[in-house]
Amino acid sequence: xxxxxRIPSILRRQTRGEEMVLLEGETIGEVLEGLENRFEGLRxxxxxxxxxxxxxxxxxxxxxxxxLLEGITTPVTDGDxxxxxxAVAGG
Amino acid sequence: MSFVESLTCRECGTAWPxxxxxxxxxxxxxxxxxxxxxxISGHVDRDxxxxxxxxxxxxxxxxxxxxxxxxxxxxxxxxxxRAERLARALGVDExxxxxxxxxxPTLSFKDRVVSVALxxxxxFGMTTVGCASTGNLANSVAAQGVRNGFRTCILVxxxxxxxxxLGTTIYDAGLIGVRGDYDQVNRLCxxxxxxxxxxxxxxxxxxxxxxxxxxxxxxxxxxxxxxAPAHLVCCMAGGSLITKIGKAFRELxxxxxxxxxxxxxxxxxxxxxxxxxxxxxSGADEIKPVVARTxxxxxxxxxxxxxxxxxxxxxxxxGWAEDVTDAEIVTGMRLLATTEGIxxxxxxxxxxxxxxxxxxxxxxPRHEPIVLVITGNGLKTTEAVRSAGGSHPVIDPRLExxxxxxxxxxxxxxxxxxxSGRSTPEPPxxxxxxxxxx
Numbered sequence: 159x160x161x162x163x164r165i166p167s168i169l170r171r172q173t174r175g176e177e178m179v180l181l182e183g184e185t186i187g188e189v190l191e192g193l194e195n196r197f198e199g200l201r202x203x204x205x206x207x208x209x210x211x212x213x214x215x216x217x218x219x220x221x222x223x224x225x226l227l228e229g230i231t232t233p234v235t236d237g238d239x240x241x242x243x244x245a246v247a248g249g
Numbered sequence: 250m251s252f253v254e255s256l257t258c259r260e261c262g263t264a265w266p267x268x269x270x271x272x273x274x275x276x277x278x279x280x281x282x283x284x285x286x287x288x289i290s291g292h293v294d295r296d297x298x299x300x301x302x303x304x305x306x307x308x309x310x311x312x313x314x315x316x317x318x319x320x321x322x323x324x325x326x327x328x329x330x331r332a333e334r335l336a337r338a339l340g341v342d343e344x345x346x347x348x349x350x351x352x353x354p355t356l357s358f359k360d361r362v363v364s365v366a367l368x369x370x371x372x373f374g375m376t377t378v379g380c381a382s383t384g385n386l387a388n389s390v391a392a393q394g395v396r397n398g399f400r401t402c403i404l405v406x407x408x409x410x411x412x413x414x415l416g417t418t419i420y421d422a423g424l425i426g427v428r429g430d431y432d433q434v435n436r437l438c439x440x441x442x443x444x445x446x447x448x449x450x451x452x453x454x455x456x457x458x459x460x461x462x463x464x465x466x467x468x469x470x471x472x473x474x475x476x477a478p479a480h481l482v483c484c485m486a487g488g489s490l491i492t493k494i495g496k497a498f499r500e501l502x503x504x505x506x507x508x509x510x511x512x513x514x515x516x517x518x519x520x521x522x523x524x525x526x527x528x529x530x531s532g533a534d535e536i537k538p539v540v541a542r543t544x545x546x547x548x549x550x551x552x553x554x555x556x557x558x559x560x561x562x563x564x565x566x567x568g569w570a571e572d573v574t575d576a577e578i579v580t581g582m583r584l585l586a587t588t589e590g591i592x593x594x595x596x597x598x599x600x601x602x603x604x605x606x607x608x609x610x611x612x613x614p615r616h617e618p619i620v621l622v623i624t625g626n627g628l629k630t631t632e633a634v635r636s637a638g639g640s641h642p643v644i645d646p647r648l649e650x651x652x653x654x655x656x657x658x659x660x661x662x663x664x665x666x667x668x669s670g671r672s673t674p675e676p677p678x679x680x681x682x683x684x685x686x687x
Contacts, residue, residue, distance in 0.1 A: 167443045168272055203277060213535065213557060214260070214277040221433065223552060225538045243439045245554045246271045246279065246452055 161189050161234050164241040172199030186217060187230035189240055204242065205230075214245045251315040252289045256280040256456055259558070267315070269373050269448065271455040279554070280456045282313040286503055295475060295506050302326075305361050305464035311500060312365055312464070313457045316372050320397045321364030323353050325464050329472035329620070334588040335601075339608055343618040345478070346585075347469050349625070350593050354392045355416065356626035357385035357547075357594075358490065362461035363393050363450060369457040370399065370448035377447040378454075379403055379423075381438035383431050383486065383547045384413030385625050390450060391422030402447060404434050410546060412629040430541060432551045451487075459555075462490045466497025469620055475507050479617040480568070482515040482604045484596045484624060485525050486548040488559030491516050494622070495562045514563050515613060516570035517603035519543035519578060519595075525553055528560045529570035536560065544575045544633045545595040547625060569612040573602035579637045581605070582627060592627030600624075 163179045173179060179196070183189035187209060194201045206212050209230060217224045218241045224232045234240065255264040260278025271280055289310045301307035305325025328348045336344035349358040363386065370378050379402035380390045387403045394401040403417060407426030417424045427434045442449040450458045470477050477498040483491045491514055502509040518526040521543030524536050536556035541549035553559070563570055573581070581601030585591050593601075600621055607613035627634070644650040 166439075168274055168277075171274075212277065214272070214279065216436070216552065218436065221429070223432065223538055225552070226540065241436070241440075243436055244272045244277050245552070246439060246455055 159183060159234055159236045159238075161236075162239045163189060163193060164239060166243055168244060169200060169203065169242065172197050172203070184233060185230065186219065186224050186232045186234060186240065189234060190217070190230070216243045216245050217241070218243070250292070252284045252286075252292070252310055253313050253315065254283045254285050257283045267313075269369075269375070269453045271453055282456055282460055284311065284313075284500075286500070290504050295471075298471070305364065305461070305468070308464055308467045311460075311467065311497075313460050314365070314368055314372070316368075318368065318371060319364075320367045320371060321360070321393055324360045324364040325352065325468065327352050327468070329469055330589070332589050332621075335585065338584060338588050339605060341608065341615045341619060345469075345473070345618070345620045346589060346591065347465060347472075347620055347622045348591060349465065350591060350597065350623050350627070354396075355385070355388040356629065357389065358462070358465060358622075358624040359385040359389040360393070361464050362386075362458045363389040365461035366448070366450035366454045366458035367393055367397055367399065369454055370450075371397070373448065375448035376400060377402060377445075378450060379438070379441070379447055380450045381405075381431070381435040381452070383549055384409050384416075384629065385547050386451065387422075387424065388413060388416040388629075391417040391420040391424070395420040395422055399448075402441070404438050404441075406431055406434055406546075410630050410632055412631065413546075416629065430551070431549055432538070432541070435550075435552075459489050459493055462493035463497040463500070465490065465622060466494040467501065469494075469622075470498060470501050470507050473618075473620075475501075477501070477507055477510050477512045478620040479510070480513045480515065480613060480619040481622065482517055482600055482607070482613070482619065483622040484545075484548055484600045484603075485516045485518050485556075485559055485570070486550045486553065486596075488516075488525050488553045488555035488557075490622070490624070492555055492558045492562045495566060511566055513568040514566040515568045515603070515607055516559060516563050517600045518570065518572040519545040519548055519599050520572045520574045521545075522549050522551060523572035524551065525556045525559050526570035526572045528556065529563050533560075543578075543595075544630075545578055545599050546630070547594060547596045548599060569607060571603045571606045571610075571612070573599060573606060575633075577602040577606075579634055582634055583637060585623070586627070591623065593623045594625040594627050594630040595633045596625050597623040597627070598633075 181192040258273035258278045261276045303326035332344045332346045352360045377400040401422040403424045442452040501507045522541035538552035541551040578598035582598035
């Protein structure tokens with residue numbers, strides 16, 4: 159599965175400036191793991207020690223918040239776009 | 250003169266220089282302003298504040314401003330009223346309403362946060378400001394942004410209440426409707442802030458913006474004669490306001506301006522969007538997002554950024570959280586209107602409805618002072634109560650018709666008072682609008 163992952167600017171120091179990364183994986187967890195494997199500096203920033211998505215990180219598949227789906231076990235399919243966004247706004 | 254020390258990560262404690270950033274680069278935690286309270290204490294006291302003009306900016310040393318130019322000097326300073334009729338209706342001894350439904354200039358508490366955010370945007374040299382909004386914030390960014398010569402870019406769900414759309418477009422502000430709910434608008438706005446570097450008040454200006462909410466707490470304490478209330482009920486969307494009110498009372502105690510007393514904080518949400526209340530009630534540490542479905546559109550944030558902190562503030566204070574149905578929200582709006590003459594928007598109906606529920610369930614004591622924070626104006630959400638407003642008689646301009654109406658009233662038992670030899674009944678609308686639940 160080829161998945162596009164959109165990287166927010168706050169993480170681009172770790173991705174050497176790359177804004178869109180192409181990764182393989184069957185689930186969100188696998189995609190995030192692939193991202194950490196490619197960019198070691200991201201390890202620990204997106205997922206906690208148990209592999210869950212950290213509190214202040216929001217991850218979306220296309221338009222949907224993965225917390226509203228199946229979290230890190232949410233399956234991804236070819237052509238999906240995964241977006242990582244820090245949780246900030248509100249009100 | 251600035252009393253700001255740094256932007257400090259709430260999670261890992263790393264201190265960052267003051268800049269338009271809201272997130273810790275190390276751990277993604279939210280950044281919070283830290284102040285030099287010793288210097289503040291040496292610079293200003295209660296008497297100095299009391300001598301200043303009645304606006305939120307009388308507390309300017311406790312706001313994250315570095316320069317002398319303040320945008321929105323007239324904002325805040327809203328009434329705290331003793332709500333005796335509502336207290337009787339709810340069966341409590343001492344009840345107050347902080348009425349931000351009459352805030353300046355756009356009739357919601359958001360005027361406070363926007364005033365701080367725009368002042369800071371000017372300090373940072375920004376020329377475009379914007380926001381993701383459920384309506385009230387849009388109105389305030391539009392009005393205050395235009396007035397202060399900013400270009401504006403405001404994003405809202407396209408199906409918002411008519412008055413909230415009009416209350417943005419009337420200023421010729423740059424409004425964009427987004428096909429999606431608030432959480433989707435919010436996500437887009439985060440990406441816009443990321444790409445364009447504008448001053449998005451609730452994204453990259455968020456640490457400064459959020460501090461404006463503290464002034465609700467400062468004003469309540471001063472208006473109560475420099476004391477914090479025992480209990481405070483406040484509606485929750487993103488969860489920032491209730492957290493900041495708690496912070497405000499702590500700061501005043503740290504400064505020695507009020508006695509240290511824990512105010513129990515009670516959070517109010519709609520049943521159709523209750524992620525924070527659900528976490529409080531279940532004891533969960535994490536907030537589980539929901540898809541929001543409620544008439545309280547201004548509270549319809551399914552993934553609240555400050556939810557975790559709001560739930561923690563509530564728990565640590567010994568308070569509680571509840572949620573109410575759309576029908577209970579409308580009943581709450583009517584109850585506040587018919588007892589205290591305050592027309593609040595749906596979010597205020599949530600606060601009243603939840604207060605009633607907390608009292609009925611014994612979570613909120615009846616014999617200690619309670620403050621309710623009313624955050625927005627009912628004229629902005631008339632759709633929600635159109636069918637609940639009650640009917641009124643319409644007559645031709647003839648005395649006989651008027652007397653006929655009055656006679657009907659007599660038939661339903663309104664009191665008579667003798668006048669000029671004739672009996673004068675109470676007009677029907679007076680009887681109808683009296684509080685039935687007392």
